[in-house]
Amino acid sequence: MIEQVDLTMVNWARATFALTAMYHWLFVPLTLGLSFLCAFFESIYVKTGDEQWRRLTRFWMTLFGINFAIGVATGIILEFEFGTNWSNYSWMVGDIFGAPLAIEGIAAFFLEATFFAVMFFGWNRVSKKAHLFATWMVAVGSNLSAVWILIANGWMQHPVGMKFNPDLARFEMVDFGALVFSPVAISHFVHVTSSGFLYASLFVVAVSSWYLLRKRHLLFAKRSLTVACTFGLLASLFVAYTGDEHAYHAANVQPMKLAAMEGLYDGERSAGLVAAGLLNMSKAPGDDEDSFIFQVKVPMVLSLLANREINSFVPGINDLVYGNEAENVMGVEEKMVRGKLAVAGLGDYKAAKTSGDQLAAGKALSLFDENSDYLGYGYLDYAEQAVPYVPIIFYAFRVMVGLGTFFILVFMVYLYFLYKDQLLKQPLLLKLGMFTFFLGLIAQQAGWIVTEVGRQPWAIQGLLPVTVARSNLDSGTVEVTFFMFLILFSALLIAELKIMAKQISIGPEGD
Known part of the structure; x- marks a missing residue:
């Protein structure tokens, strides 16, 4: 007999984890991208010997260090929550999920820690090349941390390389290689890290644009923009490519997520992609209402993206819930x-x-x-429980894709005016560049909403629902921790913003 679940506790636990993850992700993508940008800046300094590049590197390195420290603090709390609010999850999948997290802590984190001190305090104490090597190792280590965390998350989206032990009621690893080289995990990693590169580039664009608007540090700002916009443009194009791969894998292993992303209730052959639309909010699986109040579709594109074949069948929510024998879809x-x-x-x-x-x-x-x-x-108590909340996934996906396309245009326009040496004459563009950083933040959060809300109600796709993964706590306890973390993380965010703002106002002279 399946025990009665306190859904209030489950919802508070989910809200707490979502709160922690969203705060954490304010800092992580900036760390991933700024680490490489600092490495690029310092490489130019070592190559040219120009002291202006050294000052430029140290400035961005300082902002990287501030952000890195806050990111580590929020990340540690995030991992602890697996043992507090999700202890059943930790017990059942700890052998598998814990392995990449342990490697991340032992290998990647220690790699960062080893070279972090050299990068920050080694100026004039080690040779230029030794210092540059340390900077590159911090960049590699930061992104290696993301590798292992995203491998763990990819396994939650598509569990492979394991078997269930009925004597211990635990999932146990049998193939570490399958876990590491899962196509879902790989596509997850390249998409997330490249989006971090894009996001960090937008940050450099915003700060540099602020300097140009105030006619301060002009050479510094132009050089920062040249590198950041080039890196950002390449990253944004790669984000679009990896996003397509990510959606393709979702179509194969998480078809319910793809159906929710498109608001697709009844499956179609040669299915079109919804470019824009307004959902019917009263629509529910199995009813006769229209899915959309209005929609604009690009014919056959969804079938092509999902199955690499324009005439293929893409199952909808109703097919996945109730089954479609004609198309061999088990409900x-x-x-x-x-x-x-x-x-x-x-x-x-x-x-x-x-x-x-x-x-x-x-x-x-x-x-x-x-x-x-x-x-x-x-x-599950009823079949419709396997359907995530469609509106938030549908709209978050379009926000992410729309903004991603917009960022490509922003980088291209910036590079054009940099090449023409007319950027100072474009105050509206510079103001837009400052604002675009905040759009990048929205795009980052929207992407994670699609990934994680689209996976619900599963902690482990198809194997472990969140109602089973939770800890045996009362809802009041989890509710208290939610507000404690809300206050703590808000204080950390305010502290970072103040420190960042002060350092930016000081400028690159603040060596």
């Missing part, structure tokens, strides 16, 4: 039947093992093995 309803057989088989196996009935244990284990792929569905 959640059937998966729930099989999942409940798996849950029952697991319970009978434990009871038979306890009583010493080996024959009954063997039969129960066989029943479990036949249906174990659908274990998580056995904990």
Whole structure:
């Protein structure tokens, strides 16, 4: 028998994790991108010997260090939450999920820590080339941290390389290579890190544009812009490419997420991509209402993106919930039947093992093995529970894609006026460049909303719903921690903004 779940506690736990993750991601992409930008700036300094590039490097390095410190603090709290609010999750998948996090801590973090001191305090104490090497190692280490964390997250989206141990009720790793080289994890990593490069470039554009508007540090600002806009343009184009790959993998392993991204309720062949639209907010799976109040579609593009074939079938939410035999789509309803057989088989196996009935244990284990792929569905109460909240995913996806396209244009226009040496004559563009950084922040958060809200109700896709992954805490305890973290993270954010603003106002003379 499946125990009654305190959904209030689950929702507060989800809100707490979402709060922590969103605050954490205010700092992480800036760290990923600024680390490489600092390495680029210093490489030019070592190559040319121009002291202006040295001053430029040290300025951006200072801002990187401030951001890095706050990012580490929020990240540590995020990892602790797995053991506090999601202890069942930690027990059931700790052998798998813990491995990349441990490697991240041992390898990547220590690589950063080893060279971090040299990068910040080694000026005039080590040779130019030794210092440059340290800067590059910090950049590599920062992004190696992202590798292992995103491998862990990719496994949550597409669990591979493991098996379920019925005696311990745990998922255990059997193929570390499958975990590391999962196409979902790889596409996840390259998309997220390249978006961080884009975001950091927008930050440099914003600060440099502010200097140009105030006619301060003109050479410094133009040089910073030249490197950042070039890096940002390349990164933004790569983000578009990797985003396409990311959507393709989602279509294959998380079709419900793709259907929600497109507001697609009834599957189609030669399905079109919704370029713009207004959802019918009262639409629900299985009803007869229209999905959209209005929509503009690009014909056949969704089928091409999802399956690399324009005439292919893309299942909609109704197909995925109720099944579509004609298109060979198994619905959640059937998966729930099989999942409940798996849950029952697991319970009978434990009871038979306890009583010493080996024959009954063997039969129960066989029943479990036949249906174990659908274990998580056995904990759902109704089929529609497997559908994430469509409106937030649909709109967040379009915000992310629309802004990503806009950033490409911004970088191109900046580079054009830099080449013409007319950027100082474009005050509106410079003001737009300052504002665009905040649009980059929105795009970053929108991307994670699509990724994580689109995965709901699963902690581990198809295997472990969040209602099972939670800790056995009362909702009041989790609610208190939510507001504690809200106050703490808000204070950290305000502190960073004040320190950043002060350092920017001082400018590159503040060596």
